[in-house]
Amino acid sequence: MAKANYTYVSEFLLLGLSQDPELQPLLFGLFLSMYLVTVLGNLLIILTISSDSHLHTPMYFFLSNLSFVDICFVSTTIPKMLMNIQERSKCIAYVECLTQVYFLNTFAGMDNFLLTVMAYDRFVAICYPLKYTVIMNPQFCGILVLLCWIIMSWVSLIHILLMKHLAFSTVTEIPHLFCELAQVLKAANSSTLVNAIFLYVVIALLGVLPVTGILYSYSQIISSLLRMCSITSRYKAFSTCGSHLCVVSLFYGTGVGVYLSSAVTHSSRASMIASVLYTVVTPMLNPFIYSLRNKDVKGALDRLLSRAASFEFL
Template sequence: MAEENSSCASEFLLLGLSEDPELQPLLSGLFLSIYLVTVLGNLLIILAVRSDSHLHTPMYFFLSNLSFVDICLVSTMIPKMLMNIQAQSKGISYVECLTQVYLLNTFVGMDDFLLTVMAYDRFVAICYPLKYTVIMNPQFCGILVLLCWIIMSWDSLIHILLMKHLTFSTITKIPHFFCELTQVLKAANSSTLVNVIFLYVATTLLGVLPVTGILYSYSQIISSLLRMSSITSRYKAFSTCGSHLCVVSLFYGTGFGVYLSSAVTHSSQASMITSVLYTVVTPMLNPFIYSLRNKDVKEALGRLLHRAASSL
């Protein structure tokens, strides 16, 4: 019997990284470990920032928000993946899939915007040090983060509202381990022209503008550093940007890899592998980058762990 088309498909099937039954326990253990490390690492960053008065600055306020978003990002997809592996099921309901699309799009976009805001923070700190506390006051920092949430929430909501008009087979197969927006659109039975146009416009605006902001901020930072007469001053000023540059390189490097794998190879397997780097590995590495390269964060984590050990 032919599969019936429905605008509210009863179930999507996430084909996952591999259909080999022997690999499922290995994948389950690997992703569970990654998830626990990611949540613990980012949670420690948040607790360190909140508990240490030395870190009550705009840079660490944005960092704690980035850690929160990364926890939310991995929590949106990995638990469902682990549940399916344990239950030996590939199913995800229509509502769950759209919810996952909405949350993933929001959190990935928030990562993008927060990295841009952090670049602006470093730009003000290095280029206008005397005005830094006035410009980057707590109210302004809060407004910047709130604005990022509002923009991404509305962008994701429009994607979902447009997807509500699509039709899918009663059981729709998605060659991915989570409901990724472009893969869900490819699986639709009806025309996705409007969805694709909005996707490209939104990606262009929400992708190019942050990248432009980051590049402009660092061009001004480098220009300001070159005007400094002391090499020690240059190094000290630029060292505050080291961790951020590493995270930016990792985020956009893996993101560019996802785009290339989709555009060049047209292989769903290659796209999934690069997506793992982009959505899973990057959030796991961010806390290590900031804690290992940042003396203030390392000292704050040391004090936090010391207090925790003393209270036992």
């Protein structure tokens, strides 16, 4: 009987950012507005790229995939969060929680891989410009994205299969806004050694290696830029990397913030705030970074809005 109390659980309790009833409408409005801005901004990037033939290049192909992943990323957590705030409920079903963990890991990993692939794209474009169209052909780009999806789908699935063997109490509280893998593992009542080992292996392989790839790509890019005689050529070549560098800094900066808040501090509120920056704020800012810093995207966006305005006028 005692074992049954721990092995079967139908739902978890997400404690959320605040228990104050007066703050719930403010939190609902804040997260709803952030969600709408994120979805509309990334949809606009996808629509702009798909509608303008000038942007049908590998760099913007990867950018449109990044925007799609960011939409999926925020849609995994915020709708359920808004529903709980609206219904004044903390409950999330066990299956729904595992589903959140699966898709959160998948989309976070896809962001990681896509940023790495985009760095490789800039490396080839600047260091091997004459071979760029041959190396970064549409088939190769499609295979890279497909391979990223396959890897992250299987890694996330293994996480879920390992979690299925964990035992939880009948009333399991998770001090978070959503089901984050690390927080769910902390709430388990059985040994999570195997889960932790696999998690650290994944972080080492799928975290360190992509970061190393990005750093290597930009070291080679900087080396190539220094060999250019013309300052104008240097600026023009490096300007194509500016938006990507900003997104990389934001993504990994907030990611490190989540890790440090979980490992160094014992404050659940600090961990939640860091996770919000990582899972909500970063996807929301990506479209603004690429649209404001990229002349090609700004030009295509202006043309798209002009066509939409003329069509509406007619």
